[in-house]
Amino acid sequence: MWRAMLTVSALELRTRLRDGTAIVIALVVPVTLATLFGLALGGDDPPLRATVGFVDLDGGEFPASVRREVTAAEELKGSVTLRDLPSGGEARRALDADEIGAAIIFPAGFTRSVGAGEGGDVTVLTSPRSPLAGVVAGAVVDRISAVVDARTLAVRAALLAGVPGERVKELVERNGAAGPALTLTGDPLAGGKVDLAVYYGSGMAALFAFFVVGASFRSLLTERKLGTLDRMRAGPLAAWVPVAGKAVVGFALAMVSVCATWVSGTLIFGSSWGDPLAVLAVLTAHVLAAAAITMLVAARVKTDAQADGVIMVISFVMAFLGGSLVPLHSLPGVLQAVALLTPNGWTATALAELAGSGASVAAVMGPIGVLLAIALGAGGLAVLGLRKGMLL
Amino acid sequence: MTAALSCGGLGKRYGDLVAVHDVGFSIAPGQAYGLLGPNGAGKTTTISMLVGLLRPDTGTVLVGGVDLAREPLRAKSRIGYVPQEIALYPELTGRENLRFFGRLFGLPRRALATRIAEVLDLIGLADRADTKLGTYSGGMKRRINIGAALLHRPEVLILDEPTVGVDPQSRKAILEGLERLVGDGMALLYTSHYMEEVERVCDRVAIIDHGRIVADGTRRELVSLVGGADTVELVLDGDVEAACAKLRAVEGVAEAVRTGAASVRLMADGGRYLLPSLITAVEGHATVTATQVIEPDLEATFLHLTGTTLRD
Numbered sequence: 099m100w101r102a103m104l105t106v107s108a109l110e111l112r113t114r115l116r117d118g119t120a121i122v123i124a125l126v127v128p129v130t131l132a133t134l135f136g137l138a139l140g141g142d143d144p145p146l147r148a149t150v151g152f153v154d155l156d157g158g159e160f161p162a163s164v165r166r167e168v169t170a171a172e173e174l175k176g177s178v179t180l181r182d183l184p185s186g187g188e189a190r191r192a193l194d195a196d197e198i199g200a201a202i203i204f205p206a207g208f209t210r211s212v213g214a215g216e217g218g219d220v221t222v223l224t225s226p227r228s229p230l231a232g233v234v235a236g237a238v239v240d241r242i243s244a245v246v247d248a249r250t251l252a253v254r255a256a257l258l259a260g261v262p263g264e265r266v267k268e269l270v271e272r273n274g275a276a277g278p279a280l281t282l283t284g285d286p287l288a289g290g291k292v293d294l295a296v297y298y299g300s301g302m303a304a305l306f307a308f309f310v311v312g313a314s315f316r317s318l319l320t321e322r323k324l325g326t327l328d329r330m331r332a333g334p335l336a337a338w339v340p341v342a343g344k345a346v347v348g349f350a351l352a353m354v355s356v357c358a359t360w361v362s363g364t365l366i367f368g369s370s371w372g373d374p375l376a377v378l379a380v381l382t383a384h385v386l387a388a389a390a391i392t393m394l395v396a397a398r399v400k401t402d403a404q405a406d407g408v409i410m411v412i413s414f415v416m417a418f419l420g421g422s423l424v425p426l427h428s429l430p431g432v433l434q435a436v437a438l439l440t441p442n443g444w445t446a447t448a449l450a451e452l453a454g455s456g457a458s459v460a461a462v463m464g465p466i467g468v469l470l471a472i473a474l475g476a477g478g479l480a481v482l483g484l485r486k487g488m489l490l
Numbered sequence: 491m492t493a494a495l496s497c498g499g500l501g502k503r504y505g506d507l508v509a510v511h512d513v514g515f516s517i518a519p520g521q522a523y524g525l526l527g528p529n530g531a532g533k534t535t536t537i538s539m540l541v542g543l544l545r546p547d548t549g550t551v552l553v554g555g556v557d558l559a560r561e562p563l564r565a566k567s568r569i570g571y572v573p574q575e576i577a578l579y580p581e582l583t584g585r586e587n588l589r590f591f592g593r594l595f596g597l598p599r600r601a602l603a604t605r606i607a608e609v610l611d612l613i614g615l616a617d618r619a620d621t622k623l624g625t626y627s628g629g630m631k632r633r634i635n636i637g638a639a640l641l642h643r644p645e646v647l648i649l650d651e652p653t654v655g656v657d658p659q660s661r662k663a664i665l666e667g668l669e670r671l672v673g674d675g676m677a678l679l680y681t682s683h684y685m686e687e688v689e690r691v692c693d694r695v696a697i698i699d700h701g702r703i704v705a706d707g708t709r710r711e712l713v714s715l716v717g718g719a720d721t722v723e724l725v726l727d728g729d730v731e732a733a734c735a736k737l738r739a740v741e742g743v744a745e746a747v748r749t750g751a752a753s754v755r756l757m758a759d760g761g762r763y764l765l766p767s768l769i770t771a772v773e774g775h776a777t778v779t780a781t782q783v784i785e786p787d788l789e790a791t792f793l794h795l796t797g798t799t800l801r802d
């Protein structure tokens with residue numbers, strides 16, 4: 099059966115490669131558009147300005163030193179503002195209202211517990227709508243935890259060595275296990291530039307994935323018209339062979355297309371999309387969702403010409419609503435909510451998160467899960483439809 | 491002996507329309523079975539159910555004793571299906587088309603090239619196999635269309651109007667090829683609009699109308715259904731009116747009408763054997779200068795049973 103499937107795949111691939119438009123749609127157009135958009139609109143354009151909420155429930159020297167450090171840091175001058183807020187709840191409200199882009203919360207007793215070698219947890223709140231603020235807050239907290247870890251270790255060591263409790267603090271500080279003083283190393287904004295080139299690049303990748311993978315399901319309808327599909331179905335092979343053989347090729351070509359857009363964007367603009375593994379995971383999930391949706395279209399329409407039209411409309415509507423054409427953060431709130439009804443919206447959110455924060459795949463498991471759920475849901479309906487329409 | 495293909499109680503409705511109702515027949519190996527019916531009679535629907543493209547509402551299909559519904563792959567591996575329309579890739583050559591379907595149908599790699607050459611020989615297209623199908627004539631496409639169904643050496647070949655739009659030369663080649671296959675023991679199910687093809691190729695014929703088989707048997711059996719009434723045309727010289735009255739009185743003549751100044755048409759049982767008495771009967775009034783006896787054929791049977799002619 100696998101050989102039969104490969105036979106279908108080989109012919110599909112050959113047909114697609116022979117037909118010049120396939121290459122154009124899979125590679126030339128998305129890469130060109132992404133580059134043009136990137137050149138015209140990309141660069142340092144997104145406002146590198148962020149307000150980070152600061153909730154100090156501790157009142158000790160640790161938060162005070164962090165505040166000092168952030169206000170003094172050269173790199174953050176003019177772009178990051180701290181705003182004091184009375185409570186975590188208030189911080190969350192401000193975040194939801196987009197008054198702040200992120201928040202750092204020091205719990206009560208933080209300085210004392212760190213001083214006693216018990217460590218401590220700082221809470222960070224971030225919003226996908228303001229990746230820059232999230233990055234700043236994240237960088238600050240990374241430094242804090244490094245200091246806290248060093249302190250905790252030093253205090254523990256001193257205690258183990260038999261130093262009396264009241265002298266530990268002094269000893270630790272004198273021996274250079276950095277005090278509460280916090281130094282921000284490097285440019286914490288480096289990862290925070292979600293270059294619009296990345297945004298448009300990923301948007302084009304997300305849009306064209308639909309066309310590329312959709313063409314394979316469309317060709318199923320072409321073969322029904324040709325009669326070759328019935329000839330296959332009357333032959334001694336499992337019903338899934340023609341569909342799967344074509345789906346594999348559509349999926350592979352769409353992966354090539356999105357990866358080409360990704361790689362060319364990275365090379366041309368020098369801006370990273372984030373952790374490669376995580377980006378690949380998000381793109382794969384997106385292509386799966388696009389495959390399932392276009393398969394559902396093929397299952398519902400009668401002819402390949404109709405499939406072309408419907409796939410075109412659906413792809414553009416999803417691309418527009420999902421922030422593939424216009425960055426999500428410049429859409430009105432209602433549309434931002436609607437964006438999460440499309441795979442493009444989840445892909446854009448996940449890729450912005452990855453490009454903005456340098457986070458790993460764990461940070462985008464949510465969007466990936468939603469994309470896979472869309473793929474399963476639409477795919478299931480598509481299989482039922484294909485059966486009914488005698489394509490499967 | 492197990493039938494190569496048998497079906498029983500086949501039925502299919504499309505909403506209120508009964509496309510096929512209670513269709514059943516059985517084809518032995520080496521037997522050619524014809525399915526004759528006017529447009530929309532249900533031929534394609536029946537065939538679609540036989541090859542597993544359409545799930546029947548009722549009834550069963552056995553291919554060489556294997557239940558199509560229960561073991562579709564095993565049953566289908568014994569069927570060669572030639573669709574009503576050309577079902578091939580125009581941008582591939584004839585040979586590439588055959589290679590694609592051969593691989594798909596599981597022919598081992600090494601045997602494939604040999605088998606394709608055999609099939610091309612059989613359909614007489616060996617010399618044109620390497621040009622694109624899109625450039626073929628209608629008849630050549632039809633031949634590849636049949637060839638693609640033969641690759642996996644099926645035991646039953648099912649053809650849905652395989653000679654539509656074919657030049658006489660290709661038609662001849664196709665029919666001869668089919669006769670050879672039947673001679674080699676293949677079972678054949680053949681539908682056509684062309685009476686003479688069915689009469690030539692098939693040893694058994696079913697007439698289907700409005701989704702039902704209205705008659706079924708050998709050609710001779712079907713013809714005798716209409717009754718043995720032959721049409722006899724006579725051209726007379728003399729008193730035609732008087733001769734006509736005499737002819738009506740002859741035993742076995744059902745009807746005699748004047749069809750022209752000197753011609754009479756009779757409906758008679760066993761017309762050929764009646765001729766001597768007819769000639770004797772008119773003696774004294776006229777002389778018979780020409781005779782023609784028209785025996786009923788399948789076309790007449792078809793007209794009688796379905797009330798329509800076969801062609802559009």
Ligand SMILES: Nc1ncnc2c1ncn2[C@@H]1O[C@H](COP(=O)(O)OP(=O)(O)OP(=O)(O)O)[C@@H](O)[C@H]1O
Pocket residue numbers: 504507508509527528529530531532533534535536
């Ligand atoms: N998918 C369908 N939906 C609804 N009605 C159908 C469908 N397929 C066939 N029919 C109807 O079923 C009847 C039988 O059609 P079928 O194609 O089997 O006839 P046929 O004998 O092959 O005719 P032809 O000689 O024109 O090929 C026709 O009335 C046709 O309109």
Ligand SMILES: [Mg+2]
Pocket residue numbers: 533534535574650
């Ligand atoms: Mg038909």
